[in-house]
Amino acid sequence: MNVLVCVKRVPETGARITLTPDAQAIDTTLLGFTISPHEECAVEEALRIAGQHRGSTTVLTLGPAAAREQLQNAVAMGIDAAVLLETDGRDWNAEETADAIAEAIRATPEPFDLLLFGNEAADTGDYQVAVRVAHALGLPCVTGIKGIAIDGGRLSARREAAGGWEVFEVPLPAVVTVKEGINLPRYASLPGRLRAKKTPIDQIEPQRRASALETIRLVVPPERASHVEILGRGAEAAPRVVAILRDLGLVAS
Amino acid sequence: MILCVVDGDPLSLEALTFASRLGEVEALVFGEADVGGYVARALRVVHDRLDEYAPDAWAQTIVGLAPETVVAPGTDRGHEVLARVAARLGVPLAANVVEAEVDGDALSLTRQRWGGSLLEEARLTGTPKLLTVAPHAVAAQPAGISTTLRDFTPTLSDEHFRVRVTRRERAASGTARLDTARVVIGGGRGVGSKEGFAVLEELAALLGGAVGGSRVVTNLGWRPHSDQVGQTGARIAPDLYIPCGVSGAIQHIVGCKGAKRILVINKDEHAPIVARADWAVIGDLHEIVPAIVAELRKPLP
Numbered sequence: 001m002n003v004l005v006c007v008k009r010v011p012e013t014g015a016r017i018t019l020t021p022d023a024q025a026i027d028t029t030l031l032g033f034t035i036s037p038h039e040e041c042a043v044e045e046a047l048r049i050a051g052q053h054r055g056s057t058t059v060l061t062l063g064p065a066a067a068r069e070q071l072q073n074a075v076a077m078g079i080d081a082a083v084l085l086e087t088d089g090r091d092w093n094a095e096e097t098a099d100a101i102a103e104a105i106r107a108t109p110e111p112f113d114l115l116l117f118g119n120e121a122a123d124t125g126d127y128q129v130a131v132r133v134a135h136a137l138g139l140p141c142v143t144g145i146k147g148i149a150i151d152g153g154r155l156s157a158r159r160e161a162a163g164g165w166e167v168f169e170v171p172l173p174a175v176v177t178v179k180e181g182i183n184l185p186r187y188a189s190l191p192g193r194l195r196a197k198k199t200p201i202d203q204i205e206p207q208r209r210a211s212a213l214e215t216i217r218l219v220v221p222p223e224r225a226s227h228v229e230i231l232g233r234g235a236e237a238a239p240r241v242v243a244i245l246r247d248l249g250l251v252a253s
Numbered sequence: 254m255i256l257c258v259v260d261g262d263p264l265s266l267e268a269l270t271f272a273s274r275l276g277e278v279e280a281l282v283f284g285e286a287d288v289g290g291y292v293a294r295a296l297r298v299v300h301d302r303l304d305e306y307a308p309d310a311w312a313q314t315i316v317g318l319a320p321e322t323v324v325a326p327g328t329d330r331g332h333e334v335l336a337r338v339a340a341r342l343g344v345p346l347a348a349n350v351v352e353a354e355v356d357g358d359a360l361s362l363t364r365q366r367w368g369g370s371l372l373e374e375a376r377l378t379g380t381p382k383l384l385t386v387a388p389h390a391v392a393a394q395p396a397g398i399s400t401t402l403r404d405f406t407p408t409l410s411d412e413h414f415r416v417r418v419t420r421r422e423r424a425a426s427g428t429a430r431l432d433t434a435r436v437v438i439g440g441g442r443g444v445g446s447k448e449g450f451a452v453l454e455e456l457a458a459l460l461g462g463a464v465g466g467s468r469v470v471t472n473l474g475w476r477p478h479s480d481q482v483g484q485t486g487a488r489i490a491p492d493l494y495i496p497c498g499v500s501g502a503i504q505h506i507v508g509c510k511g512a513k514r515i516l517v518i519n520k521d522e523h524a525p526i527v528a529r530a531d532w533a534v535i536g537d538l539h540e541i542v543p544a545i546v547a548e549l550r551k552p553l554p
Binding site: 134144147159171180236 | 261262306315329330332333336337339340341343344345346347348349363365366368369370371372373374375376377378379385388415416417418419420421422425434435438459462463468471474478479481484485486492493502503504514516517520522525527528529530532533534535536537540541543544545547548549
């Protein structure tokens with residue numbers, strides 16, 4: 001069982017986003033970088049499945065040279081191999097990204113049985129790279145998954161739906177996008193971190209193409225001015241809180 | 254012609270309202286959904302193999318109608334079906350759009366990034382134009398016109414049913430659901446432990462509400478992930494949200510910005526969540542929440 005997991009390096013935003021002066025990107029001067037919570041779970045799921053079915057795992061990202069950091073973090077968690085599709089640092093849109101990933105997968109000598117992605121990237125929220133990769137490779141694709149079971153050559157996947165779960169069954173190889181909650185990702189171990197430093201990263205230069213969706217600029221939505229009323233400090237404020245609960249009709253009389 | 258994908262999800266009606274502002278719309282109805290009054294024309298998809306959801310079959314149905322623009326709700330289904338249409342036709346998909354305006358042959362649009370903490374202004378050209386509508390970008394509003402509904406049977410083959418729902422499972426019935434509760438009590442790192450949630454549970458029980466947690470809390474295993482309020486968890490819209498010991502990272506704010514009112518309980522009056530609140534009590538939640546519970550239990554004079 002060969003499992004591929006795709007991740008994206010994104011800034012670790014705090015409580016407020018600041019843009020660069022040209023409004024084309026987030027000002028990351030003071031920020032660290034990470035991958036989305038969905039993708040952390042995709043890495044964990046790759047490790048869990050490969051462990052259960054005696055397989056190997058590969059992590060892949062498309063991004064700047066600095067995205068090696070995210071690949072190494074995944075290797076430190078236990079992923080076997082890493083691939084960087086190195087860009088010049090500019091943002092690639094969903095179509096370009098999917099093209100490059102599909103191309104890289106086609107060029108891999110050993111085919112993958114399972115391709116895992118996060119449900120959507122934390123930053124752009126395009127909800128489509130995995131679906132495009134699946135289409136390019138002619139593979140079945142299920143999205144928004146919070147439970148995976150593999151039995152022989154078939155994969156069963158659960159997605160939350162109104163009042164319960166809907167279950168899909170697809171043949172392998174397949175593409176699956178996962179949501180946080182599917183598992184609780186492990187922490188990297190110290191031996192894992194040491195191994196990550198020694199693991200070579202395969203580097204590929206992807207080709208870029210134009211898109212009919214052109215970003216003009218980014219805008220931080222205007223924040224309404226704070227109008228908070230401080231009700232008090234400590235337990236003494238309880239009667240004022242209860243008065244508000246009653247005013248809002250939230251207390252059964 | 255603008256085609257708008259409609260299914261049983263109530264967000265479909267918001268998508269219809271949104272689409273109607275861009276031009277003449279035809280609704281494409283999968284399954285049971287009432288679009289009466291929203292559009293002049295609706296196609297009800299009738300196919301003996303579409304008794305269960307099959308995303309490639311839905312995508313093929315859309316492609317077969319050769320629309321100029323397709324609008325769908327920003328749901329799991331809306332996103333994956335339009336992404337499939339986009340992949341097959343080699344065109345872009347603008348996801349979670351909040352505003353759009355026809356600009357000659359193009360669409361000028363604003364869409365959400367970072368779960369709505371950041372907006373992207375963009376220009377979409379080419380045909381067809383595909384977009385999903387962010388939840389609650391507009392309120393569903395019938396246009397008050399009479400709707401002509403006719404049946405439509407798409408041509409589908411085995412390949413379109415490679416991915417389909419093969420069975421359904423009911424969720425275990427439990428306490429009030431986060432996304433529909435009138436009151437939500439939230440807990441963050443400040444709650445301190447799994448056991449620390451007992452007082453929040455007590456308050457929620459008294460108010461008939463639900464308990465939620467920040468991502469920190471679900472990652473620490475203090476609460477199950479299904480209780481997470483945030484960008485990667487539940488989006489809540491209660492009449493009142495009471496976050497206790499929650500600092501207010503963007504990840505969490507995205508999940509609770511639908512709340513009508515917010516009453517914060519926090520030690521730090523400079524925590525980002527306080528600035529977003531209507532009311533705040535400053536201090537230790539482990540003193541304040543029990544005091545509120547005691548006050549609620551007092552008989553009225």
